[in-house]
Amino acid sequence: MSEVFDAKVRKVGTSLGILIPNEQIVKENVKEGEVISVGFLRRKDVRNALKAKGIYKGALPFEREEEEDKV
Numbered sequence: 001m002s003e004v005f006d007a008k009v010r011k012v013g014t015s016l017g018i019l020i021p022n023e024q025i026v027k028e029n030v031k032e033g034e035v036i037s038v039g040f041l042r043r044k045d046v047r048n049a050l051k052a053k054g055i056y057k058g059a060l061p062f063e064r065e066e067e068e069d070k071v
Helices: 024-029 043-053
Strands: 009-012 013-016
Touching: none
Parallel strands: none
Antiparallel strands: 009 013
8 A cells, every 4th residue: 555645736727736746756656647546635634544543643652551460
């Protein structure tokens, strides 16, 4: 699965478009004229999904509660 990245929506003529960062183009080996699939996730939805998985940048690290001594 491809990595999620931020892209700003821009006006292109009478349409809207996005620019794909060069790092993603290289990583995914995208070529000019190639047809790719694009999905929509609003930034807040991505943050919520990543928080649920515990990998949101800036989230507090997981800390295990102290275990009681087992007899």
